[in-house]
Amino acid sequence: MNQSEFTLSGITKSYGSLRVLAGLSLTVKANSIVALLGPSGCGKTTLLSIIAGLKSPDQGQVTGVEDKPISYLFQEPRLLDWLTVAENLAFVLKDHIPRSELAERIDYYLEQMAITAYRDAYPRKLSGGQRQRVAMARALAYPSRILLMDEPFKSLDLSLKWALITRFLQLWAADPRTVVFVTHDPKEALLLADEVYVLTPKPAVLQSHHVINIPRLERKPTALSLLQLEQKITAELIRD
Amino acid sequence: MRASIGKNKAVTAGSILTLFVVWSLAAKWVGKEIILPNPVVTFTQLYRLLTSGGFWTHLSATLSRGLVGFALSFLAGLLLGLLSGLRPGFETFFRLWLTVIRSTPSMALILLALIWFESNAVTLFVTFLVVFPLITQNVTEGVRQVDPRLKEMARLYRVRFPTALYRMYLPAILPYLATAAAAGLGLTWKVMIAAEVLAYPRWGIGARMDTARTYLQTPEVFAWTIVVIVVSLFFDRILAALIRKRLLYWE
Structure with a gap:
């Protein structure tokens, strides 16, 4: 199996x-x-x-x-309002990814989701669709099998x-x-x-x-x- | 906007002026400096205090005691509050203790502390017991209010506790912490002075106030009171400025 x-x-x-x-x-x-x-x-x-x-x-x-390891894209984005977009990704990644690869991995998935421009923005400044893409970038960047x-x-x-x-x-x-x-x-x-x-x-x-x-x-x-x-x-x- | 700020300033000035007028009239009506000194006498006395030798030593003694007491209470309250918020068992265990401490009159605490400790320790002990439960309760409440959906997200992504604490719990409880700090610091000065009056340390505003009372130096009691009010307002302002800058920067 x-x-x-x-x-x-x-x-x-x-x-x-x-x-x-x-x-x-x-x-x-x-x-x-x-x-x-x-x-x-x-x-x-x-x-x-x-x-x-x-x-x-x-x-x-x-x-x-x-x-x-499981990634879960919840129905609502569930981002931490006090962290920037990049920090939100780092929050779930830093305990599982070597520090040296962290920034690169975050940037790659933000770029893939076309939200690089909002890398350092706080979630409250984003539209609902942008927040959803951040959540998707987070789910995909996380090294999950499911x-x-x-x-x-x-x-x-x-x-x-x-x-x-x-x-x-x-x-x-x-x-x-x-x-x-x-x-x-x-x-x-x-x-x-x-x-x-x-x-x-x-x-x-x-x-x-x-x-x-x-x-x-x-x-x-x-x-x-x-x-x-x-x-x-x-x-x-x-x-x- | 600007007009309303100008108007507010005028109202504040009016308020202060009214206070002094009422104070002067009351002092005139009483007619005895020993009961109620008028503002001029009080501020003359305050000036004499400021230029006298011991003033800064007394002030700094009270300030350092207050700040140390507050810092200890804050740290202990933060720690116990986090534990209680994260582990309901802790909260249940400590709830009774905190309720008992909070229900004990501060005067009773001071009297007991006088029996047990030397005067410096009395002031710290009492301030700690009054302020620390307040901080604990606020932090516990703050931790409990953290969005369960965020906690679930952190659990799913297997975020380790130190990361969750530093990046999720602490920022989330910041507003509660700020409220607790403001209330706690205000309370610190009130309790500290009361403790100093009774514990009578060699240096300290409270002890000076009691000495002045003993010698019926009412203007000096008033002058020291004004010093304490200024101290309290000063720290309140500093804290408010810090909070404005650090809090809700992401909004």
């Missing part, structure tokens, strides 16, 4: 009497990108927290993530979203990791993922599973093959 493959088996989670996850099982292949697609509030964020070890499931278990992302491209306009997705895929190709991300946007899922799992709303169980075989380079927002799959998945999402 590859080092960064991991498996969820029979994950169940309730908040009080509200059951959000009802026996979810799936395997995420090493260095693949998996999208969890479902309506808002269907327990996707809870599932990511469980994979990250931030929450424990009521039943079931996650195997294969023990002690592996990357979890919660609605990473939401609230971005279409062209910026597409630009960031392209950039993200380039970085991922240069330094592949096992990626799980959640979204409610079928197009986002189809542009990025090797596999898409569609979840039902509360409690979340797997509704369908799609393997996307179209090479990533051929995936454009307007590609016909993607649009057909998007229609199919959208129909599944709307049926509920």
